[in-house]
Amino acid sequence: MRESLSLLLVEDDHSLNEELGIFLSDFFDTIDSFYTAEEAYVKYLTTSYDLIITDIQLPNQNGLALVEKIKKKNPSQMVIVISAYKEVDYFLKSIDLGIYSFLTKPFDSQLLINTMIKVTNQLQHTKVKSDTTTVLLHEGVSFDLKTKSLHVKDVQQELTAKEELLLFILVKNVNAFVRNEQLAQEIWQSDEVNNSTLRALVKRVRDKLGYDDCITNLKNRGYKLTAHLS
Missing domain, CATH: 1.10.10.10 (Winged helix-like DNA-binding domain superfamily/Winged helix DNA-binding domain)
Incomplete structure (x- = not known):
């Protein structure tokens, strides 16, 4: 039996947020979407998620700052970072924070699908072995x-x-x-x-x-x- 999976999505581009929500609904049963890091973190404090996907360039607060706060609260939280930029320092900072994957926009559709298949399979495996x-x-x-x-x-x-x-x-x-x-x-x-x-x-x-x-x-x-x- 398939376990239900939950996702916290943080993307300030409203149209992309909506498109990703539709696409990711094939992989996640529950998706909470936000446009700012501040709103997302407030929700995170009261809700558990199997995966977090966040953009780096967000208004007011950088997405990696959000990840850093989340990782301090829950070091094992699985996170995927997305960005329109390919700067090495962003990638290395993401590695420092222990993220699962770093994806750049515009997305390669097949890479995005493969990443979601891989991460959700791992999450399912983790849930099955939780007992x-x-x-x-x-x-x-x-x-x-x-x-x-x-x-x-x-x-x-x-x-x-x-x-x-x-x-x-x-x-x-x-x-x-x-x-x-x-x-x-x-x-x-x-x-x-x-x-x-x-x-x-x-x-x-x-x-x-x-x-x-x-x-x-x-x-x-x-x-x-x-x-x-x-």
Whole structure:
């Protein structure tokens, strides 16, 4: 049975907001649309959403500022950012905030469809597994969030305390980048951790996961655990 999905859409162009609402209604059961970041955030404070899609250029408040506030409140919130601009700094800032995807206008219709299929499949998968603590990462590879145990081909892997914690954080944010600073704070309770120390920890966990591109990083800005599911 298909789980219902909800979306918060923030786009100040009224006609595009309406067009996106119609298009996205094929993927989401509930869509709340707003034209400003301020209105959207007020609604977000009282409502849970499976996905947020926001433009960057909004009146009064930048869309990335909205995402930053939302991520502080709910770090695991899935977000897609859209923009008419392709500046690298916007893209990198989005990565820093751990967004799911960055789309530029005008939209490539097939890319937009493919992105929505991918994200809604992942959201459905997340909802289905919400009653269990075990997350399937790859064929034969799973992680239990409750016990912080990693199983590869039905064999439990030996993990150090820091390896357990790193995996726990990355699995909770699966398919999204987690900033180095957040990892350092949560694993070592410090903002000053040598990058080589973090890289060494990540390498050990990569080796234990054992599948290609399981953990990737972007210019030392953060790490992402990728679930390779069919």
